[in-house]
Amino acid sequence: MRYSYEPRNRRSPQWLLYEPLDHFPAFRHGMAMDFVDSARVGTLVTESEKKVFELFETMVRSTGQERTKSAVALANLLGNPGEFCFYIDCTEDQRLIRVFHLLRVFRENMTLLINKTWADGMEHLMQEQLLADLARFVEEYRDGRTVSAFRSFVGISRQIPSLLFGSLGKANDFLEYAFRIDPKFGLFFWYIDEIDLQLRNIENIPEHRELFDLEVLIGTFVLSCF
Template sequence: MPMDFVNSPRVDTLVTESEKKVFELFETMVRTTGQERVQSAIALANLLGNPGEFSFYIDCTEDQRIIRVFHLLRVFRENMTLLIHKTWVDGSENLQQDQLLGDLARFIQEFRDGRIVSAFRSFVGISRQIPSLLFGSLGKANDFLEYAFRIDPKFGLFFWYIAEIDLQLRNIESIPEHRELFELEVLIGTFVISCF
């Protein structure tokens, strides 16, 4: 469905020509490896998040990268924790809140431990909850993606991105160097959420 949406005539009215590059960059990032994949990821993150900032987490020494990525994960955790707590202010859904907070803690630990495929799965699960956290039942509607694009094209592009990486969980073996890809995709996703 997400790629079907991109190929529909409606997308022309919702995104600019430069924003349409997201779709091409995503495809390039998925099908390539190495430096070409990394450069596509940086260009993609520049369109989805704050331009020019994502390379800070990539173009550095390994020691710097560890520190910078852990900082990014901390900001992501703080933003998500605020969103989760703000959503359930009445305390009526403490079980769901506790579950999502537990998922968030597990994701951070999996990523820090280098369990990238597990962290990727956890990240996708958490990210799929964001529309419901922000919009309640509307976030689960069949036309939510179009709604998100109408609110803000970058917002729509982000949820399109999440839907696309969710599809990868069904086809892991067909993706070249999937661990490398999943790590980049998680970093892009946490970066974009940290920019909101």
């Protein structure tokens, strides 16, 4: 079940529980939000940021131009507004160059974070594994191995809370903690938890390669905005 913010009337907005993607019954989202007190989160995000949940659902359900439009709107809320279209509204050759540059920035930033964490006490083997995962992700994406790159990206992203906050990043209530630090920070990790669940339900996602490609692009873009 997922928490969605929907006003029943203009004076008494309420958080409602609903089952998303009801025309894909095997496809269930929202486990991460079970760890969040929805009433408190409602006070931590703006009205526009609450649109993230609806936009995400639309992006997953739709295909083609409608999916791309939802992805751009979602990225504008999760990252720096107006910048994500730089990777969408361009020729194929331009997109290739721009996305590869974004991947390079993502890899450099993650490498700095991994090395800093290791210097602060992380085991050397863990450092080497994460760096290897990072290199593999970039290679998979560049080679067009969309599903493999998606899986690698999710795995790397799920390590970020631990890299930043140690054991606190593994706590069940970390997501609410992230929302309190910064609503966009919380929304990003909510997003990562959501796309992680898709790996178990690939057969129920329309044009899943198209979706995974967009979701990885959104994820790397948002991380470059922090």
